[in-house]
Amino acid sequence: MIFSELYSAYYQTVAAILRKAVRRPLDRGELRRMVEEHAFGESLLQIEPAFREGRWPLLRADGTTPIRHSPTMPLTTLEKQWLNAIWADPRMQLFWPAGECGELEIPFPGIPPLFSPEDVSYFGQYADGDDYGSAVYRRHFTQVLDAVKGRYPLRIAMASGRKQLLHILMQPEYLEYSEKDDKFRVIGFGPRYRETVNVGRIIRCERCGDGEELRGRREVHPMGSVTFTVTDERNALERVLMHFAHFEKQAERVDGKTYQVTVRYHKDDETEMVIRLLSFGPLVKVTAPQHFEELIRERLRSQRHSQVFFQDKPGRER
Amino acid sequence: MPYSELVKNFGRIRDYLREFYVYGFKSREEYTQKSARSYDDERRRVESWLGDYMRFGKTAEGKNVFLSIDSRVSQRNPLYQAWKAKSFTDGDITLHFYLMDILYEPGTALSLSEIMDELDGRLAGFQQPRLFDESTVRKKLKEYEREGIAVSEKRGRVLYFRRADGKAWEELVGRGVWDCLEFFSEAAPCGVIGSYLLDRKETESGQGNGSRQGNGSGRQSGDRRQSGGRRQSGGRRQNGRQGNGCFAFKHHYITGAMDSEIVCLLLQAMREKRFVALETARGFHGRETVPEAVPLQLRFGVQSGRQYLMAYVPGKRRVRSFRTDNLGTVKLGENCGQFDEYRKIFQGMLPHIWGVSTQGRSGQRLEHVEFTVAYGFHEQHIHWRLVRERQCGTVEQLDEHTSRFQAEVYDASELVPWIRTFLCRIVDIHFSDKKLEEQFGKDLEQMYQMYGLGPEEGEKR
Numbered sequence: 001m002i003f004s005e006l007y008s009a010y011y012q013t014v015a016a017i018l019r020k021a022v023r024r025p026l027d028r029g030e031l032r033r034m035v036e037e038h039a040f041g042e043s044l045l046q047i048e049p050a051f052r053e054g055r056w057p058l059l060r061a062d063g064t065t066p067i068r069h070s071p072t073m074p075l076t077t078l079e080k081q082w083l084n085a086i087w088a089d090p091r092m093q094l095f096w097p098a099g100e101c102g103e104l105e106i107p108f109p110g111i112p113p114l115f116s117p118e119d120v121s122y123f124g125q126y127a128d129g130d131d132y133g134s135a136v137y138r139r140h141f142t143q144v145l146d147a148v149k150g151r152y153p154l155r156i157a158m159a160s161g162r163k164q165l166l167h168i169l170m171q172p173e174y175l176e177y178s179e180k181d182d183k184f185r186v187i188g189f190g191p192r193y194r195e196t197v198n199v200g201r202i203i204r205c206e207r208c209g210d211g212e213e214l215r216g217r218r219e220v221h222p223m224g225s226v227t228f229t230v231t232d233e234r235n236a237l238e239r240v241l242m243h244f245a246h247f248e249k250q251a252e253r254v255d256g257k258t259y260q261v262t263v264r265y266h267k268d269d270e271t272e273m274v275i276r277l278l279s280f281g282p283l284v285k286v287t288a289p290q291h292f293e294e295l296i297r298e299r300l301r302s303q304r305h306s307q308v309f310f311q312d313k314p315g316r317e318r
Numbered sequence: 319m320p321y322s323e324l325v326k327n328f329g330r331i332r333d334y335l336r337e338f339y340v341y342g343f344k345s346r347e348e349y350t351q352k353s354a355r356s357y358d359d360e361r362r363r364v365e366s367w368l369g370d371y372m373r374f375g376k377t378a379e380g381k382n383v384f385l386s387i388d389s390r391v392s393q394r395n396p397l398y399q400a401w402k403a404k405s406f407t408d409g410d411i412t413l414h415f416y417l418m419d420i421l422y423e424p425g426t427a428l429s430l431s432e433i434m435d436e437l438d439g440r441l442a443g444f445q446q447p448r449l450f451d452e453s454t455v456r457k458k459l460k461e462y463e464r465e466g467i468a469v470s471e472k473r474g475r476v477l478y479f480r481r482a483d484g485k486a487w488e489e490l491v492g493r494g495v496w497d498c499l500e501f502f503s504e505a506a507p508c509g510v511i512g513s514y515l516l517d518r519k520e521t522e523s524g525q526g527n528g529s530r531q532g533n534g535s536g537r538q539s540g541d542r543r544q545s546g547g548r549r550q551s552g553g554r555r556q557n558g559r560q561g562n563g564c565f566a567f568k569h570h571y572i573t574g575a576m577d578s579e580i581v582c583l584l585l586q587a588m589r590e591k592r593f594v595a596l597e598t599a600r601g602f603h604g605r606e607t608v609p610e611a612v613p614l615q616l617r618f619g620v621q622s623g624r625q626y627l628m629a630y631v632p633g634k635r636r637v638r639s640f641r642t643d644n645l646g647t648v649k650l651g652e653n654c655g656q657f658d659e660y661r662k663i664f665q666g667m668l669p670h671i672w673g674v675s676t677q678g679r680s681g682q683r684l685e686h687v688e689f690t691v692a693y694g695f696h697e698q699h700i701h702w703r704l705v706r707e708r709q710c711g712t713v714e715q716l717d718e719h720t721s722r723f724q725a726e727v728y729d730a731s732e733l734v735p736w737i738r739t740f741l742c743r744i745v746d747i748h749f750s751d752k753k754l755e756e757q758f759g760k761d762l763e764q765m766y767q768m769y770g771l772g773p774e775e776g777e778k779r
Contacts, residue, residue: 011406077466145564174564180569241340
């Protein structure tokens with residue numbers, strides 16, 4: 001069962017409490033702090049009285065416990081099935097070395113995977129995703145991941161979008177994956193600027209100098225926001241709100257069929273936001289800010305000009 | 319029943335989470351499915367689990383509550399918290415920790431009576447010791463066998479229990495499994511299971527994983543932030559990202575997490591090649607019961623955030639799609655002897671499926687769509703964009719300034735939103751479904767008007 005108390009925040013919290021209590025008596029303040037740290041907002045109201053009133057006879061009044069070992073739990077079959085399933089994912093090669101025959105050996109033989117590659121597929125994904133099978137790519141990925149964890153700078157040689165060779169000194173902060181692009185990017189900063197490098201474009205990458213953490217500018221991504229109205233026809237409201245669900249957003253009803261939505265986005269992705277909004281056609285109308293509205297208008301104006309188009313084309317079958 | 323932040327059935331909270339996260343504009347009065355008290359309880363629960371992401375707004379219609387999450391910033395899917403709120407009894411949790419402790423040593427296999435003796439001994443130290451009867455403990459051990467965490471073996475006429483072997487997992491931990499779990503818990507189907515595994519990082523290896531960064535909101539339960547207000551999470555870095563993990567995710571739809579139970583059942587049905595009975599709770603066809611369907615594949619829309627089941631429906635003699643968020647219940651049925659045959663049929667259809675639709679409105683078996691885009695000397699990337707995004711279509715470069723896309727698909731209307739992303743460059747377009755072509759033109763005209771672009775070159779502002 002995927003929804004089970006075995007995986008619950010309460011069980012995890014009690015395990016953490018008992019892990020401490022098997023070593024030494026736990027005082028009430030510590031217990032409270034642990035509940036606040038591990039469980040939900042109102043969990044303290046449940047967990048503390050349950051111990052105090054003896055409903056969960058796992059902690060004695062003096063803060064000791066009859067439990068003798070630091071609590072652990074074997075993996076459930078579901079967890080093993082899921083692990084076996086992700087082992088078949090091509091991206092797993094980035095994390096786990098292949099066996100002697102060049103294939104990854106599943107960690108739990110005899111347990112059927114939760115899903116096989118043919119059970120799932122993705123649509124809308126771009127065709128030029130990263131080549132996870134390439135040994136060079138995997139070496140670069142491993143180096144970058146190590147630098148992220150070890151917090152050391154990298155000297156990177158990469159091909160730019162225009163096929164020029166670029167050299168970058170970079171302190172990687174994290175790897176960003178886009179399912180749509182099926183690509184990893186390294187996000188970090190250099191001596192002067194924030195840097196983003198596609199892992200697939202790295203030609204060489206190596207640890208830089210003595211490996212001391214670079215002191216550069218950690219700029220915050222500039223954010224923008226766009227407000228638009230949605231006319232709820234052809235199920236547009238639901239489509240729009242699902243489509244923009246991964247952003248911070250706020251929606252409110254203007255009248256019976258019209259809704260106003262405000263979405264916050266990274267300024268770097270403004271062009272992408274423009275075309276995503278255009279994709280909804282006349283059911284979405286950008287209302288603010290003015291410069292964003294103008295970006296849409298400019299595209300439509302160009303379209304009008306380039307439109308020798310179906311309804312105007314001489315001899316075209318209507 | 320007094321209020322508890324834990325729930326017995328996930329289905330009960332699923333609709334509320336969806337409303338708060340995806341929609342978020344309804345006021346309290348509009349939640350009419352249940353009583354006002356039920357709404358208040360569910361809202362309070364969601365606030366307890368996801369307080370950091372809860373926002374409150376005020377409109378003319380009243381106060382509304384919504385969840386606002388930038389999944390590019392929050393490294394772990396906050397909605398997984400809801401999956402960790404399953405209710406249990408006092409006996410469940412007490413037995414869990416004692417049984418796991420009593421059977422702790424790998425070589426330890428005990429009979430039920432030995433376990434009972436040990437359990438009674440441990441509990442005897444409490445002032446009012448709780449006593450468990452044998453059948454309760456046996457039931458719990460059997461449940462743990464089904465879950466895979468306990469194993470039983472018969473020696474003579476006595477049944478002995480021990481903990482399941484944990485060596486393979488220990489080996490994975492020893493070889494550094496955490497990085498891949500951090501990634502796949504967000505990127506793989508049923509990622510919540512990866513999140514469960516990540517929770518072990520803290521409790522079993524003593525390392526914090528930051529996955530609880532969304533919790534602890536109770537400390538600020540009085541902090542009812544107005545919309546737009548934000549509290550900085552403890553793990554937030556200077557660049558606005560929350561937590562200290564190695565990965566972040568762009569274009570990352572987290573909504574599917576709410577359907578994990580449904581998805582898990584459908585995956586089981588496919589693995590075991592079984593029929594399912596489906597009941598949809600909402601959607602295009604409204605409430606619908608499909609007594610017999612053969613699940614063939616789950617399709618995830620990486621640009622729409624939607625998850626679909628592709629299934630063969632014997633009653634309709636065709637493959638059709640069901641949105642997983644519209645599915646209320648899935649019941650596993652008998653084995654399907656023709657599973658492989660149906661899946662082969664479906665795989666043969668894939669070169670003509672743009673998204674999930676297997677039937678257009680035109681009545682044609684396959685619909686044709688083609689369009690041509692023009693671009694300037696320095697805009698060759700437009701051609702490559704077409705190539706990259708073509709899916710089951712083909713792209714032909716006609717000259718150095720124009721490229722043509724074409725496809726034969728079951729439902730050409732599925733391509734329309736994508737085609738509109740090329741607006742400003744489309745010089746020719748053609749659909750075999752003339753009604754669709756007409757609608758495309760009308761929509762475009764309407765867009766010109768909406769943005770004050772008059773019928774001629776002049777603009778109205």
